[in-house]
Amino acid sequence: MYISEGNDSLSCKLFPDTLRRVAIHWMTTLLAKSIQSFNDLADSFVLQFAANKVKRLKVADLFDIKQAKGESLKSYLAHFHNATVRVNDLDQKFFVKAFQKGLRVGQFSDALALRRPSSMEEIRVCTEKHIGAEEDQADQLEAEHQPPGQRESRPRIQGGQQKGEAKHLVQALPHDNL
Known part of the structure; x- marks a missing residue:
């Protein structure tokens, strides 16, 4: 609500209607007069x-945002995205350069440099593909390190579903339908 050139009394009465939760509680703690x-x-x-x-x-x-040693690409992308939403400048070329500069040296950073993305959307698409491959590789390594009797067969993901979605769908299905 915007109050333009209203009198003090009216402004003070209307102001609380613009508040929520904690701010309302604060308002009730003000001393009388x-x-x-x-x-x-x-x-x-x-x-x-x-x-x-x-x-x-x-x-x-x-x-100044750098991918830490051992930090997953998924975590770095989330950290970087959380920072970009707090920047007023919307020039994608600077976001792209900053993201690439902060990446740890490796196959993904090399592939991204050769691709020359022009927007964060392009980077997000490339990153999601790489994250999927990274997670599949981690799952495969984990399965190889388990004793043969304890290995769990996992459903393969198809149709672009994320692992969490597929796991949720499998858990949601009645067991007699599996």
């Missing part, structure tokens, strides 16, 4: 909730 004007209310509110303000990042901050 501690607010003399809407500016007092606004200042108190900002002081109380200033720490909750999401810090905006600059494009240059993205170049």
